[in-house]
Structures are given as C-alpha cells and as structure tokens.
Amino acid sequence: MATVTVNGQEIELGDDERLNGIQAAARAGVEIPHYCWHAGMSVVASCRMCLVEAGRKTAEGDVQMVPKLVPACQTPATDGTVFVTNSEKVVQARAMVEEDLLIRHPIDCPICDKAGECHLQDYHFEHGRDQRRADIKPFTSRRRELGDTVTLFVDRCVMCTRCVRFTREISGTKELFVVNRGAHEEIDVFPGFPLDNKMSGNVVDLCPVGALGDRDFLYQQRVWFMKSHDNVCAGCSTGCSIKVEENQDRVYRVKPRENPHINQWWMCDEGRYGLSHIHDPRRCLQPQRGDGSEYANVEWTELPAELEGKLRDAGRIGVVLSPHLTVEEAYLLATYIRKCDPDALLAVGPIPAQGEDEAFPNGFTIRAEKCPNRAGVEAIVSQLGGQLVAWDDFLTRLDGGEFAVAWVTGGYKTEWIDEPTAARFTNVKTLIVQDLFGSPLWERATYRLPGASFAEREGSYVNVEGRLQSFRWAVRPPSGVMVEGQLYWRLLERQGLFKARAVLDEVAREIAHFSPAATEIPEHGVDLKSNQLAGV
Amino acid sequence: MSEFEPILLANVNAENSHTRSVYESTGGYAALRQVLGQMSKTDLIELVKASGLRGRGGAGFPTGLKWTFLPKDHPGPIYFCLNADESEPGTFNNRILMEEDPHQVIEGLILSCFATNTTTAYFYMRYEYPLAWERVQAAVDECYAAGYLGKNILGSGYDLDIFLHRGAAAYICGEETGLIESLEGKRAWPRIKPPFPAVEGVFHKPTVVNNVETVACVRHIAERGAEWFRSMGVPPDPENPRDPGSFGPKLYCLSGHVEKPGCYEAPLGITVNELIERFGGGVWKGRKAKAAIPGGISMGLLTADEFDCPLDFAGPGRYKCLGLGTAAVVVMDETVSMVDFLLNSSQFFAHESCGQCTPCREGTSWALKMMQRIKAGRGRLIDLDLLLEIGDNIGIIPGTTICGLADGAAWPLKNGIRKFRDEFEDYIRRTNPEGYAETDPVPALEVIGAH
Numbered sequence: 009m010a011t012v013t014v015n016g017q018e019i020e021l022g023d024d025e026r027l028n029g030i031q032a033a034a035r036a037g038v039e040i041p042h043y044c045w046h047a048g049m050s051v052v053a054s055c056r057m058c059l060v061e062a063g064r065k066t067a068e069g070d071v072q073m074v075p076k077l078v079p080a081c082q083t084p085a086t087d088g089t090v091f092v093t094n095s096e097k098v099v100q101a102r103a104m105v106e107e108d109l110l111i112r113h114p115i116d117c118p119i120c121d122k123a124g125e126c127h128l129q130d131y132h133f134e135h136g137r138d139q140r141r142a143d144i145k146p147f148t149s150r151r152r153e154l155g156d157t158v159t160l161f162v163d164r165c166v167m168c169t170r171c172v173r174f175t176r177e178i179s180g181t182k183e184l185f186v187v188n189r190g191a192h193e194e195i196d197v198f199p200g201f202p203l204d205n206k207m208s209g210n211v212v213d214l215c216p217v218g219a220l221g222d223r224d225f226l227y228q229q230r231v232w233f234m235k236s237h238d239n240v241c242a243g244c245s246t247g248c249s250i251k252v253e254e255n256q257d258r259v260y261r262v263k264p265r266e267n268p269h270i271n272q273w274w275m276c277d278e279g280r281y282g283l284s285h286i287h288d289p290r291r292c293l294q295p296q297r298g299d300g301s302e303y304a305n306v307e308w309t310e311l312p313a314e315l316e317g318k319l320r321d322a323g324r325i326g327v328v329l330s331p332h333l334t335v336e337e338a339y340l341l342a343t344y345i346r347k348c349d350p351d352a353l354l355a356v357g358p359i360p361a362q363g364e365d366e367a368f369p370n371g372f373t374i375r376a377e378k379c380p381n382r383a384g385v386e387a388i389v390s391q392l393g394g395q396l397v398a399w400d401d402f403l404t405r406l407d408g409g410e411f412a413v414a415w416v417t418g419g420y421k422t423e424w425i426d427e428p429t430a431a432r433f434t435n436v437k438t439l440i441v442q443d444l445f446g447s448p449l450w451e452r453a454t455y456r457l458p459g460a461s462f463a464e465r466e467g468s469y470v471n472v473e474g475r476l477q478s479f480r481w482a483v484r485p486p487s488g489v490m491v492e493g494q495l496y497w498r499l500l501e502r503q504g505l506f507k508a509r510a511v512l513d514e515v516a517r518e519i520a521h522f523s524p525a526a527t528e529i530p531e532h533g534v535d536l537k538s539n540q541l542a543g544v
Numbered sequence: 545m546s547e548f549e550p551i552l553l554a555n556v557n558a559e560n561s562h563t564r565s566v567y568e569s570t571g572g573y574a575a576l577r578q579v580l581g582q583m584s585k586t587d588l589i590e591l592v593k594a595s596g597l598r599g600r601g602g603a604g605f606p607t608g609l610k611w612t613f614l615p616k617d618h619p620g621p622i623y624f625c626l627n628a629d630e631s632e633p634g635t636f637n638n639r640i641l642m643e644e645d646p647h648q649v650i651e652g653l654i655l656s657c658f659a660t661n662t663t664t665a666y667f668y669m670r671y672e673y674p675l676a677w678e679r680v681q682a683a684v685d686e687c688y689a690a691g692y693l694g695k696n697i698l699g700s701g702y703d704l705d706i707f708l709h710r711g712a713a714a715y716i717c718g719e720e721t722g723l724i725e726s727l728e729g730k731r732a733w734p735r736i737k738p739p740f741p742a743v744e745g746v747f748h749k750p751t752v753v754n755n756v757e758t759v760a761c762v763r764h765i766a767e768r769g770a771e772w773f774r775s776m777g778v779p780p781d782p783e784n785p786r787d788p789g790s791f792g793p794k795l796y797c798l799s800g801h802v803e804k805p806g807c808y809e810a811p812l813g814i815t816v817n818e819l820i821e822r823f824g825g826g827v828w829k830g831r832k833a834k835a836a837i838p839g840g841i842s843m844g845l846l847t848a849d850e851f852d853c854p855l856d857f858a859g860p861g862r863y864k865c866l867g868l869g870t871a872a873v874v875v876m877d878e879t880v881s882m883v884d885f886l887l888n889s890s891q892f893f894a895h896e897s898c899g900q901c902t903p904c905r906e907g908t909s910w911a912l913k914m915m916q917r918i919k920a921g922r923g924r925l926i927d928l929d930l931l932l933e934i935g936d937n938i939g940i941i942p943g944t945t946i947c948g949l950a951d952g953a954a955w956p957l958k959n960g961i962r963k964f965r966d967e968f969e970d971y972i973r974r975t976n977p978e979g980y981a982e983t984d985p986v987p988a989l990e991v992i993g994a995h
Contacts, residue, residue, distance in 0.1 A: 051736065052736070053946060054733075054900045054901050054946065055902055056902050056903055056944055057902070059943065074943075076940075076942055076943030077942060077943035077944060078943055082736055100937075101937075104937055105902050105903065105944075108902045108903055108905075108906035108907060109902060109906065111906050111909075111910055112906070112909075141930060141985055142910055142913075143913065143914065143985075144909075144913050166902070167899065167900075167905070185731075186731060186899075188899075189714070189895075189896075189897070189898060190894055190895065190896070190897040190898065190899045190908065190909060191894065191897070191899065191906065191909035192899075193905070
C-alpha cells in the first residue's frame with residue numbers, strides 16, 4: 009500500500025498500481041491540466057502544462073521538496089511522494105505555458121469545431137492570464153487535408169504530438185510526423201502518403217485543441233448543442249463502448265468511451281463513420297399489411313391484437329432473431345412467440361461477416377463479424393429453444409415446409425438477403441418482417457414492420473468476448489417506426505413503456521448464462537463468464 | 545605557475561600531424577599498448593576517477609563517475625558515443641583536435657571504450673566539419689590497418705569498432721540524448737530522464753556519451769597518471785562541498801575582438817584577462833573590451849570589470865554566469881551594441897530550439913520577436929521585463945524544459961539585460977521616443993481569413 013500526498017491530502021494507492029502524478033491527483037479529486045499526456049500512449053512530458061512541485065515524505069515525516077518544477081505526467085506516484093499543485097510557483101508556470109501556447113494560436117474559436125470542448129480554451133479560462141502581453145500577430149489560419157477523414161488546421165496546433173504518437177504506437181501506421189523546428193514546427197504527412205488507416209478518426213478525439221478536424225463532422229454542429237449518450241457500437245462484435253452525440257434526435261457523431269476491458273480509448277473508423285443508415289431517407293417508416301403485391305397501412309395500435317389473432321393456433325411458428333437485436337428484445341420476442349406456439353422454433357439470423365479479424369499493435373481488434381450481439385442472441389436461442397439453430401438450418405427446415413408462420417427480424421445496415429433466399433419463404437402462410445430497409449423478403453411480407461437502428465434501441469449486447477454492456481437509447485426513432493423492444497413489450501401486454509432493465513432482470517433470473525447481469529451493469533459492462541468461474 | 549607546455553595541442557603544428565606515422569613518432573599509441581597489456585578495465589576507470597577529469601563538453605560532469613553509472617556485468621552490448629557535434633557558437637577546440645591530431649582522439653576513444661567495456665563506438669560528428677570528417681575517417685582506416693581497431697586489438701582479446709556518423713547540422717544534436725535520438729535515425733528531440741543514457745541509451749542499451757576533448761584527456765591520463773593530471777588546474781573550493789575541483793589542461797577558444805584569435809591550451813583556471821593578454825595579444829585595434837562570453841554563448845556574459853573571472857568549472861558561476869561551458873571566450877570591444885548581441889543570440893536559440901517543450905519553443909521565438917522590434921526602434925521599456933521573465937522561467941533549472949538548450953537561451957537574456965540594462969534602456973528611449981513608456985498590450989488580433 010502506497011501513501012501519496014496531494015496538496016496535503018493523503019490518498020492510498022493499491023500495491024500493483026503504477027500511477028503518475030496526474031492520475032494520483034485525480035484520485036484525490038485534483039485535476040492537473042495537461043495536453044501531451046494520454047494514459048494510452050508513451051509519456052513525452054513536452055507540453056509542460058502539468059508542471060507541479062513534488063517531493064518525498066521521509067519516514068520521520070519530514071517533507072523534502074525537489075527545488076524545481078517537475079512534470080506530473082513523468083513523476084511516478086510511489087509511497088511517500090508529495091505533490092503540490094496549487095502553489096504560486098505552479099500557478100505561474102501554468103500561466104506561462106498558457107500564454108506561450110496562445111502566442112501564435114489564431115484564436116478563431118468562433119469558427120472552430122473544438123470550441124466548447126477545447127482544452128486550450130478551458131485551461132486558458134482557468135489558468136491563463138487575463139491580458140495578452142505578446143506582440144506577435146497570429147498567423148492566418150491555414151488548413152490542409154491529412155487524409156480522407158481528417159483536416160489539419162495548422163496554426164491551432166499546440167504540438168502535443170498525441171496524433172503522431174497514436175499513429176506510431178496504436179494504429180502502427182506512422183503516417184503523421186513533425187516537420188520543421190522550433191516555432192515553425194507543424195504536423196504533416198509525406199506527399200502521397202495521407203493519413204489512411206482504419207482508426208484514423210481517433211486522432212481528432214485525441215487532439216486537445218481544434219487542430220485536427222473530423223471531415224465528417226466539420227461545421228455540422230456546435231458541441232454545446234449536443235447531448236451525449238453512452239452507447240455501444242453495433243458495427244462489429246467487438247462492441248466498443250461509445251458515446252452517441254445528438255441534437256434534437258439527429259446523431260452528429262459518435263466517439264469512443266473509455267473501457268479498459270474492450271476498446272481502451274479507441275474505436276475504428278468503420279464504427280465512427282458508419283452512421284448514415286440512422287438518418288437514411290430510404291428507411292422503412294410505415295407498418296403495412298399485404299399479400300406481396302397489394303399493401304395497406306396499419307396502425308401500430310391495432311397491431312398487437314391483429315398479430316395475436318394471426319399467430320395463435322396458426323400452426324408452427326419459426327422466428328429468426330437478428331444478431332442486431334438486444335438481449336432483452338430477443339428474449340421478449342422469443343417469449344411472446346412461445347406463448348403463441350410453445351413448439352415454435354427459435355433461430356439466429358444471418359451473421360454478417362466481412363474479411364478477417366484485424367488486430368492492431370496494442371490489441372485493439374476490428375472483428376470480421378459485423379453485428380453487435382451474436383453471442384447474446386445465440387445464448388437466448390440455445391437456452392430458451394433448447395438448441396442453437398443457425399440461419400442455414402432454419403432455411404433447410406423452411407424448405408421442408410415446417411412453418412406456417414415465420415417472423416424474421418433484420419436491422420442490418422446493408423443488404424442481407426437475396427431474392428433466391430427470400431423466395432424460400434413462399435411456403436409460409438404468414439410472413440412477418442421487421443427491418444430497417446426494404447429487401448426481397450420485405451417485398452414478400454404479410455406484415456412489414458419498420459425497425460430501429462442501434463441509436464434508437466435500449467438494452468444490452470454481449471460482445472465476442474462474452475462481456476455484456478447495457479445502454480439506453482440516444483435518439484427517438486423516426487415517426488412510423490416502433491422500436492422492436494417496445495412492440496414486443498406491447499405484444500406481451502405489459503404496462504407502460506418498454507423497460508429494458510426490468511426485462512434483463514427476468515433474463516438473469518431465468519437463464520443461468522445471464523445471471524451475472526442481475527446486478528446493476530457498470531459502465532464498463534459485466535463479464536458473463538464470471539458466473540461460470542464462480543461455479544468451478 | 546611555471547611555463548605550461550601544451551599537452552593536447554603538442555603536435556598540432558607538426559607537418560602531417562594528422563597521420564599515424566607522425567602521431568606514433570611522438571609516442572602515440574604507447575598508452576594504448578601499455579593499458580591493454582597491463583591494466584584492467586576497473587583500474588582504468590579508477591585512474592580516470594582519481595584524476596578528477598570532468599567532461600569537456602560543457603556540463604563538466606566527472607567522467608569517471610559517469611562511467612561507473614553503467615550497469616555492472618551487463619549481458620548485452622554497451623555503446624559509446626563520441627560527441628563531436630561541436631555547435632556551441634565560438635567553440636572550435638574539437639575541430640582542431642579532429643583535423644590536426646585525430647589519432648590522439650582515437651587513442652583516447654579506444655581507451656575510454658576499453659574502460660567502459662564497449663565494443664562499438666559511434667563517432668557523431670557535426671555536418672559542418674568536412675576536413676575533420678575526412679581526417680578522422682582516414683585515421684580510423686589507418687587504425688584498422690595497424691590493428692588498433694577491429695578484432696583482438698594488439699593481441700589483447702579486446703574488440704572495438706568505430707563508426708563515423710555525420711549529423712545533419714542541428715545544435716540540439718549536441719545534447720546527449722538528442723544525439724542518441726539522431727543517431728537512431730529520429731528527430732533529435734532530447735529524451736526525458738530518467739532513464740539516463742548510462743541505463744538506457746542508444747537502441748535501448750546502456751550508453752556513454754563523452755566529448756572529443758574528454759577522451760583526448762583520457763589518453764594522457766592513461767599515459768602519465770592521475771597525480772600528473774591533478775597537478776594542473778584548480779583544487780576544490782573548500783566552501784563548496786559539491787565542487788570536485790577543475791583539474792587538467794583545457795583548450796580555450798578565443799575569438800571576437802582580440803588581436804590573435806585562436807585555440808589555446810592552458811591549465812584550467814586561467815582568467816579571462818590572462819587569456820586575452822597572454823594569448824590573444826590584447827583587445828584589437830587598441831580598443832577597450834566591453835564584455836565577453838565566458839564559455840560559449842549559452843553561458844551568459846561577463847562585463848569588462850569581471851575579466852578577472854577564472855575560467856574553471858566553478859569560476860563563471862561566481863560571476864552570475866551559467867558555468868564554464870565549452871570554454872569558448874568571445875570578446876566584444878567597446879563598439880559593440882548589446883542590443884545587437886542579444887538579437888543575434890536570440891536569433892540563434894529561436895532557430896535551434898528543437899520545439900519539443902512549450903516554454904522553450906515559444907519563449908525563444910517570442911524573445912526573438914521582441915528583440916527584432918526593439919532593434920527596429922519600436923521597443924518599450926516593459927519589453928525588458930518580459931525578456932527577463934522569459935529568461936528566468938525557461939530551462940531545466942526552473943524545471944520547465946526537458947533539456948538545457950533553454951537554459952542556454954536564457955542566460956544571455958538574463959546577463960545581457962541585468963548587466964547592461966542602462967544601455968538597453970538608452971537604446972529604447974533613443975530609438976522610440978514616442979512609445980518607449982507604453983505598457984498596454986501590443987494589439988495582436990487581426991481579422992483572420994475565414995476558411
């Protein structure tokens with residue numbers, strides 16, 4: 009046990025913890041401003057914003073201070089370390105660094121995307137001088153593209169080199185580097201070798217100022233208008249923790265959310281920029297009833313009774329649970345269908361796959377499996393249905409004419425079923441399809457039910473490593489869409505609005521596999537394998 | 545003090561002094577044979593420690609002590625870097641050694657490598673020394689041919705390879721960890737310490753970095769012993785327990801406004817006055833001196849009244865300068881404007897700042913902008929306070945930067961303005977009679993082009 013003193017307050021650190029001054033101070037509730045330091049990358053100690061006074065408490069209780077300032081990021085917090093972060097010397101040093109950084113900064117905050125979430129801005133208000141003393145006219149604001157995803161606003165840069173280190177240490181692609189020397193330094197790429205890697209968008213999050221702009225997000229929305237919602241990326245089975253940022257139900261960007269068990273601080277560009285389907289004008293927005301050629305609109309309010317009539321005593325039901333459904337949704341639909349037909353067959357929808365798993369030097373992996381909840385849905389299917397029926401097995405049984413009714417859930421971002429496969433559904437009497445976009449199957453459906461995108465869902469996903477993460481919806485679905493969970497909730501005649509947490513409690517109670525989810529789900533999720541370990 | 549016979553410069557005036565045959569005719573490589581035959585590595589380290597030799601590159605760190613920081617019985621390689629990136633303005637002592645007596649340097653280098661148990665040495669030479677490059681390369685080739693380098697040197701079983709590496713002309717490459725980064729093929733951004741190079745240096749291996757003149761001294765210590773070396777120079781200051789003394793001969797580079805500028809050798813502790821009078825032939829053109837840089841521009845400034853300053857490792861510090869540095873004395877006569885001096889010095893450091901640490905990158909460039917404005921006749925008295933504020937707050941001494949370049953940039957500012965404040969104030973009042981007293985911030989915001 010190590011005891012560290014921060015501004016006179018003693019805190020205890022665990023034996024195996026290796027923290028620096030910034031991290032130790034944060035434990036004591038003291039924020040040490042910093043630019044270049046990032047927990048996920050090497051320490052360079054070059055911005056000098058985190059300068060503090062440090063010293064050591066001897067066994068006798070005397071404190072011996074180092075006579076000069078030291079960067080907190082580079083100073084390990086070990087037993088007896090003393091940090092002073094509020095002395096006059098420290099205050100002066102911070103003011104100096106802020107003044108230095110603003111000497112050539114264009115101060116174009118009114119047209120800068122970072123304004124409102126900019127460290128330079130925040131630290132200036134907190135630690136800077138109230139008057140500019142430098143006589144240097146800022147440069148004009150130069151701009152150049154670093155690649156397809158990122159734009160560099162050259163003069164806003166504070167040379168923290170986080171982006172350079174990211175491409176060297178995390179993505180391993182090394183596109184970015186520093187050119188020139190001294191006050192003429194700039195971040196740049198070699199001609200013909202742009203910033204082009206599958207994690208490139210992270211450099212924008214890393215940039216503490218507005219130097220790196222996300223071309224997808226640039227000038228779309230001021231950050232203070234947006235609300236941030238914790239969510240989980242549905243792009244692949246890694247299930248990165250993310251934040252969905254929206255204003256008035258329009259999603260403008262997603263950012264990674266720190267999760268040491270899954271994605272650390274990062275996410276891939278595919279997940280970051282794979283948002284266009286949420287607000288795609290081609291989305292299905294009208295529930296309909298028809299026979300494959302003629303369709304009539306139906307009201308969501310009439311549907312529960314109507315479906316009940318169609319499904320009960322209609323013969324065998326086959327239900328396909330998409331790996332895009334949440335655990336709760338899959339459970340509710342399975343429960344409902346088995347109420348209508350205790351013999352119903354539960355199957356897992358097609359698992360979209362693309363390429364190979366791609367691992368980066370630090371362990372971050374983009375999975376080939378492009379759906380968020382295969383593990384969760386498969387667990388529901390095999391536990392409730394008694395066997396794991398995959399999509400191909402389901403189709404074989406379908407060809408055998410086993411089903412009178414088929415309920416198929418989609419929710420895929422891209423085309424997922426072709427005409428010949430859809431044609432195999434001709435032998436069912438009633439075909440219910442829930443999906444984001446039209447498809448050959450949609451064309452044949454008896455009931456066409458528009459479904460939700462990931463940002464509209466609420467519930468839990470289980471990622472490829474068996475970690476369950478819960479999240480709430482970030483935006484409301486467009487008019488005409490009922491989120492799957494809400495529809496199933498109504499079909500089961502439950503009261504009020506769909507409550508994912510209540511459903512998860514049921515799941516955890518009824519299915520041993522999910523029992524670790526019975527507790528409050530922490531923001532980093534819960535490892536479902538933990539119950540198996542406990543049972544050993 | 546009896547008449548001092550040059551030691552390091554003993555042979556530089558001989559014809560073909562850079563060749564092995566001339567070097568050997570004056571006793572060259574005898575020390576090497578002696579040591580490889582009879583001495584153990586630890587004995588040699590102890591000998592260098594006992595001699596009190598301190599690094600000649602500028603910081604004056606005790607050389608023997610530095611060598612003992614290397615890990616004992618290290619299983620992997622240890623590297624030796626010879627710092628020949630001599631870029632301090634006014635300094636050219638390494639150049640003379642490398643151009644005129646490269647074998648002396650190489651013999652010292654082989655001995656130093658032997659002591660530190662290294663089998664690979666990198667000779668990092670600044671780009672701007674083409675003749676030194678040719679001569680050192682030729683000397684290395686001669687040594688391989690003569691069996692002083694390569695495998696099993698002189699039958700002792702000791703192996704050593706020396707690789708010459710040419711820098712790309714940047715001041716920061718003379719900083720030991722900047723040199724290491726540059727040698728590894730990276731941008732010469734000095735590393736944060738710890739780990740120190742002795743623990744983790746080039747290619748993540750323990751590394752020694754020593755100056756050219758330092759290893760040349762090792763050669764003479766090996767030959768003549770520690771006592772002989774300690775017979776020259778200045779003993780430790782009894783008042784200062786941290787002063788290990790300044791022993792041995794030193795090459796002083798005398799330049800600027802003297803009759804006979806050049807590189808002169810004297811025991812450590814010669815005063816500026818003695819150096820100018822005995823070696824430099826006095827201030828030129830019969831003028832009076834106004835100031836002098838004691839040891840390279842980054843050490844600060846001495847006024848003419850302070851020329852009794854002894855040039856040993858502790859001397860200039862007592863005259864409010866940084867230290868001895870590279871012992872490069874630049875004399876300025878009474879016609880020199882201190883505004884010009886400081887502008888020139890600011891220009892140098894703003895140009896050479898590597899740009900890694902904010903206070904140095906922005907401080908040096910801001911100081912330059914201010915000096916340019918003062919020079920152009922738009923100075924304000926308040927600028928002097930701002931310049932002093934920059935000078936007092938950048939560097940490793942206040943703790944605001946990684947390496948000492950900023951300290952070097954700060955010292956001319958601090959000394960220049962504190963020791964010659966009247967001159968700066970007169971200049972500002974005279975050239976900017978309208979605005980010298982202005983204290984309002986200089987308007988900085990201009991309409992900037994929208995994207």
